[in-house]
Amino acid sequence: MDVTNSIKIHGSGEIIAQKISRDIQNELGITVSIGVSWNKIFAKFGSDYKKPNAITMITRDNYQKIVWPQEVGELLYVGRSTKKKLMKYGIYTIGQLAQTSRDFLVLQLGKMGAVLWQFANGLDDSPVKKFDEHYNGNERMLKSIGNSITTPRDLKDFKDVNFIIYMLTESVAMRLRETGCFCLTVAIHIRNKELHSFTRQLKLEKPSDLTNEIAAAAIKLFKDNYDFSSDIRSMGVRVTDLVPNSIPIQLDVFDNEEKRVRQARLDDTVDGLRKRFGNLAVRRAVTIGDQMSCLDPKKDHVIYPIGYF
Template identity: 40%
Template sequence: MDRIILHCDLNCFYASVEMLSHEDLRKIPVAVCGDPASRHGIILAKNEPAKKLGVQTAETIWQAKKKCPDLVLLPPHHDLYRQYSRMVNAIYEQYTDLVEPFGIDESWLDVTGSIHLFGGDPKALADKLRERVKREMGLTLSVGVSFNKVFAKLGSDYKKPDATTVISRENWKQLVWPLPVGDLLFVGGAAQKLLHQYGIDTIGALAACRQDMLSSLMGKMGLQLHEYANGLDREPVRSRENREPVKSIGNGTTFPENLTTAEQVHNSIAVLADSVASRLRHAGLYACGIHVTVRDPEFHDRSRQKQLSSPTCLIRDLAAAATELVFALWKPPFPVRMLTVTAIHLLPAEDAYEQMNLFTAALAPNREKQEKLESAMERIRGKYGTGAICFGTTQLENEEDPLA
């Protein structure tokens, strides 16, 4: 028996949420964007009138304004978007316990085991969900209905806004194979360019490729994409209790002005490491590795990663490792536009034991004190706000005793 998978995609989500409190702007071009003064000046979302004028997500504000001089720009309200996302997913969970969010505005639903409770017609259920979200939330959905996750997502993208598309066993080749290969899940810009060099521009052409050719070009990913193109995706919809473990936790920032000195870069790494360590503790995870990315004003990225000597969630350890990697990639006064620090190879706290030796055993009490200190900082921040307390960068530099 085939599965029945729905992919629900909230249309123009950020902009649609903003329109709920800006009814007067609903019929004119509007975009939600980052702060131009902080150089986060890209389009995060746009409404339908802006979309019709060619405004695209992720393009710069000046590019969007060139297409649409009268474009109204609104700042983002991420807490509000998360709130609406939770409310919409709560509606989905009334129809199945197998709901898997894919970003803040998309979710897969596996209704195979519950469809009989709602009339037995997958398209009718998708239409009911669209009507209910519109009535209760004021937001519109596009829904794809299919027998696997990849085709369900293709269905939600096939017709927008506020539409249901069914990709079935009977029609999937007619609907899917003529589509551009870039429409397939996980075929990004680089993969698209590579495939184009070999005349593979549609999903059908990808499906017809020899597997050994794709394997030599793209490794395991090539074989996976070949399965997707041939309707062979078997990936389950994962419930809240059965999510894949978190593989990395990172934080990056684009600076209002380029960094050019060692002190500026060092201080920025310390702030990013603080954020990453906090998120690790909240998730109950320890990092066994660190990854950094340095971006210059021409948007060229350089990255490096390393294994840590022992699992950690300490600001000091993360900052020290990240600093070592960044300064191996960068030398002042070369300008830095953006930095990213990411904790990788994560372990649950109960598995993050450390193999002691004669030299590391002496440092264990200090590590324990540091963990207690950082946990106390988290409690203060939870009560008084994230800016209530932070480490000085000089303390992060003190490797022998972080409490000195």
């Protein structure tokens, strides 16, 4: 929470945190750990720094002493995959990340590299979002869901592309269903080995969260817009124009709606099996038999900070 406007009434951030801690302990009988800082990222870091009952103050004077020596994986939004990439370049601590060239991080991690550099240097200035009980987190936060991947080898033909499209779409569609949303638009991003890139998108005929329909749209976009004049280095699939899956959908007497219902049930069943046994437990035949078969885009995907995207 942002207590900037409460300081004159209730005292400093540390005093307010102490009062909150006492009130929770007196009323609920539980302890809490609270982080206090001038930005959200370090406040969150402080809340995890000492447990189970502590208040950690991170200021502009002490953040290098408290935050920088910690493992880079302790920084918000540095997941397992990103941590592995950073360690490959000798970046083991948050301080090393902060002192790394911003341009180098962007080259290796894309836009997220610049974001993490700002986080590590205490430069996050995104505002605290107001809580609105009338909107759930999905409706308030999500505008799109996507996965992209730089493949271990260049994609040379449509068989390779079909493999990657289905692999990415399985992840995107499953995450879409987890959020309780339908999408109205499907987009693909292509970058070839010369690092030329483009993005194309297609409007769906009706809102959908079905894997087959999203994949079909992505495949159509690719076939209509790429001629393999150069091998492909990376691909992405994204769904946008999200709407709650509770909205009514106009049925079409000429479409096979029964087939769509069966497909939805199948997707839900597969989702359940993957959640129980892992994302690679159930796979399409098209995604088997290649050195890239072990890739798991859903497990490795990054949720981007709202303040920057």
